[in-house]
Amino acid sequence: MKMRIRLALREEGNFWNAYMALTDTMDGAKLIGSIVIGAVNKDPEIKNDFMDLMKRVLALAIKETTGESPDTWHTGPAPESERGGNA
Numbered sequence: 001m002k003m004r005i006r007l008a009l010r011e012e013g014n015f016w017n018a019y020m021a022l023t024d025t026m027d028g029a030k031l032i033g034s035i036v037i038g039a040v041n042k043d044p045e046i047k048n049d050f051m052d053l054m055k056r057v058l059a060l061a062i063k064e065t066t067g068e069s070p071d072t073w074h075t076g077p078a079p080e081s082e083r084g085g086n087a
Helices: 037-042 044-066
Strands: 005-012 015-022 030-036
Touching: 005 044, 015 037, 015 044, 030 037, 030 044, 037 044
Parallel strands: none
Antiparallel strands: 005 015, 015 030
């Protein structure tokens, strides 16, 4: 059985934080990266570059932990319980 891990991106204060989290909860989530929110709001290329970098960091963490690279990536909105803007 495969563990379902996701990359969760959240605006918190002046930062956009990237977390490694289980699919259905933020409990126990691990911060893996952070960037000033102004940079991603002003430049879509910086936003995409940060997201790509965080995917690479997450993939490396998964490979180091399990010995296997992620086989698929699914992109979608955060669960309704986690939405709400600036935490």
